[in-house]
Amino acid sequence: MATKNLQQLLDEGVDGRHILVRSDFNVPLDDDGNITDAGRIDASLPTLQALIDGGAKVIVMAHLGRPKGEVNPKYSLAPVAEALSERLGQFVALAGDVSGEDAHERANGLTEGEIMLVENVRFDPRETSKDEAEREEFAGELAALAADNGAFVSDGFGVVHRAQTSVYDVAKKLPAYAGFLVEKEVETLSRVKDAPEHPYVVVLGGSKVSDKLGVIEALAEKADRVIIGGGMCYTFLAAQGHNVQKSLLQEDMVDTCKELIEKYGEKLLLPVDVAAAPEFDKDAEKQIVGLDEIPEGWMGLDIGPETAKNYAEAIKDSKTVFWNGPMGVFEFPNFADGTKAVAEAMIAATRDNGSFTVVGGGDSAASVRTLGLDEDGFSHISTGGGASLELIEGKDLPGVSVLSA
Numbered sequence: 001m002a003t004k005n006l007q008q009l010l011d012e013g014v015d016g017r018h019i020l021v022r023s024d025f026n027v028p029l030d031d032d033g034n035i036t037d038a039g040r041i042d043a044s045l046p047t048l049q050a051l052i053d054g055g056a057k058v059i060v061m062a063h064l065g066r067p068k069g070e071v072n073p074k075y076s077l078a079p080v081a082e083a084l085s086e087r088l089g090q091f092v093a094l095a096g097d098v099s100g101e102d103a104h105e106r107a108n109g110l111t112e113g114e115i116m117l118v119e120n121v122r123f124d125p126r127e128t129s130k131d132e133a134e135r136e137e138f139a140g141e142l143a144a145l146a147a148d149n150g151a152f153v154s155d156g157f158g159v160v161h162r163a164q165t166s167v168y169d170v171a172k173k174l175p176a177y178a179g180f181l182v183e184k185e186v187e188t189l190s191r192v193k194d195a196p197e198h199p200y201v202v203v204l205g206g207s208k209v210s211d212k213l214g215v216i217e218a219l220a221e222k223a224d225r226v227i228i229g230g231g232m233c234y235t236f237l238a239a240q241g242h243n244v245q246k247s248l249l250q251e252d253m254v255d256t257c258k259e260l261i262e263k264y265g266e267k268l269l270l271p272v273d274v275a276a277a278p279e280f281d282k283d284a285e286k287q288i289v290g291l292d293e294i295p296e297g298w299m300g301l302d303i304g305p306e307t308a309k310n311y312a313e314a315i316k317d318s319k320t321v322f323w324n325g326p327m328g329v330f331e332f333p334n335f336a337d338g339t340k341a342v343a344e345a346m347i348a349a350t351r352d353n354g355s356f357t358v359v360g361g362g363d364s365a366a367s368v369r370t371l372g373l374d375e376d377g378f379s380h381i382s383t384g385g386g387a388s389l390e391l392i393e394g395k396d397l398p399g400v401s402v403l404s405a
Helices: 006-012 039-053 078-088 101-109 132-144 180-194 209-222 233-239 251-267 305-316 337-353 362-370 385-393 398-404
Strands: 018-022 057-061 092-094 115-117 151-154 176-178 200-204 225-228 273-277 287-290 299-303 320-324 356-359
Touching: 006 039, 006 151, 006 176, 018 039, 039 057, 039 078, 039 115, 039 180, 039 362, 057 101, 078 092, 078 115, 151 398, 176 180, 176 398, 180 356, 180 385, 180 398, 200 209, 200 305, 209 225, 209 251, 209 320, 209 385, 225 251, 225 305, 233 251, 233 299, 273 305, 299 305, 299 337, 305 337, 320 337, 320 362, 320 385, 337 356, 337 362, 356 362, 362 385
Parallel strands: 018 057, 018 151, 057 115, 092 115, 151 176, 200 225, 200 320, 320 356
Antiparallel strands: 273 287, 273 299
16 A cells, blocks of 8 residues: 555645644754754754644654653753744744643644644653553554544654654554655655666765665665765775774774675775874864874874765766765864765766765764755755665665555
8 A cells, every 4th residue: 555645634634633743853952952953843844834734733743862761851842842933933832741631731722723742752761662562552642642533644754764652653543644754755765776877876974884784785786886984984994904093993893894895896985095183082183194104093083185086086977876974073174074075076966967966864964064065956865864774775664664554
């Protein structure tokens, strides 16, 4: 059975109905609780606005951070409610609980075109419980917020790869639909997964080889080039026999990297130089060095300029690019050059070569905004890091497949 989408729900009519929406508002906050990157909130607006305009009584669920099943004011959705109110131009009330008395009273009190937010779903340990009965019970409480004629809209793409209550179990309790964002993400990323135009270049960064191993293996078969950067490249360099000094290294993965280099050889593009520093600090001294010239006790914090040039060259001629994971510690301006070079090469390939370029969420999407690059220069910036990787890798996404169950 095909997945039903939000447009179908709107066509059926939502006027006066309680619609329960799962959005992804897992945004970064500074020490004072201010949102530092509202990208995910902005991405959720089209679905919420369409429901409001249709006269729905909208109840939004989301999580923030990892409160570990306990109420923790540090992870309250209060800053999100404020940001949503500003962007939607109407008051968004925040319930004092998730599925308790306050949430129910507020949900019952909604009138057509009003919207509320329940508190962080992860304040309830049942949200992430491995016990199906516990999740089922919690799902029943959440679904009850939507009253008799309700429906569920899944629009938090960043969480659809997890079988958690507000993403998965609740979809079995109510008529379920994919929101605009989830639908767009699945369609766009499926195009890269199922029918990428060649040359197809995959750019992988991030800190751990173990996190990306399945992706490397799945994508190296399909892609023409796989570019490796970020903290995980040092394990590959160690596998080539280089002394990476104090750089991030997963010793238990060195042999695996050797096997990957042997198997995919020419397809894998690895650094030829690095930007090294004596310590992990934004003001640390920076030296551009060859692979065997990292000073004793120093660490690589970014790819070097020669490497960046090689990577940009490979991207320039591409027709499809999928990028997940920064090339270096982009949060430190001194070590952001590699990430910036890759991103700029993708923008140029989109503009000059008609390449279909996808930024796979997470830190990559954050880096585009942090570095002040033109977000419209890419074909698509995903809101889900782990979810986009798992979809591209060909894994089942429970929060998507449940919508057509």
